[in-house]
Amino acid sequence: MNEHTTCKSCGAPLHGAYCHMCGEKRLTTEDKSIKRWLGDLFSSVWMLEGRLLRTMKLLIFRPGLLAKDYVEGRRKPYVRLLNLFLIANIIYFLIPTFNIFINNLRSQRFEMVYAPLVEEAVDMKLESKGLEFEEYAKLYDQKTVEVSKLILIVLAPMLGFFIYVLFQKQGLFLSDCFALALQKEKVFIFIFILLLPNLDTLINALFDFSVFTGEINGEAIVTLAALVFTGAYLFFQMRPWQGEKKALYFGKILILVLAFLPILSTYRFLLFLATWLAL
Numbered sequence: 001m002n003e004h005t006t007c008k009s010c011g012a013p014l015h016g017a018y019c020h021m022c023g024e025k026r027l028t029t030e031d032k033s034i035k036r037w038l039g040d041l042f043s044s045v046w047m048l049e050g051r052l053l054r055t056m057k058l059l060i061f062r063p064g065l066l067a068k069d070y071v072e073g074r075r076k077p078y079v080r081l082l083n084l085f086l087i088a089n090i091i092y093f094l095i096p097t098f099n100i101f102i103n104n105l106r107s108q109r110f111e112m113v114y115a116p117l118v119e120e121a122v123d124m125k126l127e128s129k130g131l132e133f134e135e136y137a138k139l140y141d142q143k144t145v146e147v148s149k150l151i152l153i154v155l156a157p158m159l160g161f162f163i164y165v166l167f168q169k170q171g172l173f174l175s176d177c178f179a180l181a182l183q184k185e186k187v188f189i190f191i192f193i194l195l196l197p198n199l200d201t202l203i204n205a206l207f208d209f210s211v212f213t214g215e216i217n218g219e220a221i222v223t224l225a226a227l228v229f230t231g232a233y234l235f236f237q238m239r240p241w242q243g244e245k246k247a248l249y250f251g252k253i254l255i256l257v258l259a260f261l262p263i264l265s266t267y268r269f270l271l272f273l274a275t276w277l278a279l
Helices: 036-059 063-071 081-094 105-110 113-129 134-168 174-194 199-206 218-239 245-278
Strands: none
Touching: 036 063, 036 174, 063 113, 063 174, 063 218, 081 134, 081 174, 105 134, 113 134, 113 218, 113 245, 134 174, 134 245, 174 218, 218 245
């Protein structure tokens, strides 16, 4: 077979304009024209924009439909969930913002449940580098912002595992649950990290909680808001697998909301380890 009858990419016999094995197109002289190139560019941008808008609309307003379509295999009309998560992550990487995924060293050492482990590791680092705590803390706080943006994706498989444990009897595979967790994390990034970076300031401006509780910690406010958002979003996202027992479904969603706390704590510890190793 010559180059005109075999696919350039995989070598399979060609029986038309496209390869039946890999989908590669057989190029013609017309395909190399500027007119065709501009047409393909416009078409690609138009298709991507349409898919992106459609995906974002369902992602925010009809999460259950998007989740159901993905699990059942209707994926062509949408941007791939992993691709959209990576887009959100890139935007997050480029935009500095306050968020609940970052803990400074003082918080890691004195406030977390695993603080004794952090204290021991930090003391080792201080001794090896000959630094004072405040000097090392400054370096750590700068580095952990960068590291958090690189390992944020680990939240999805942790949440996905809990979804799988609770909903596997409804026919969900572990990979499905990881994808559903990615869907929820994308919305979380867009809303909490990109759109509402100063949520604690906004809430304190609208409501004077100090009248009842004294000074409110900003991180606690955002964490509470994140729990409420997580419960509400998962409630609508997982409704296709609700089943007939509504009380049981409510219980599962509550468990997922409560699971967010140990998931977040585990992530923060992994963030400390990654930052500690990077310095």
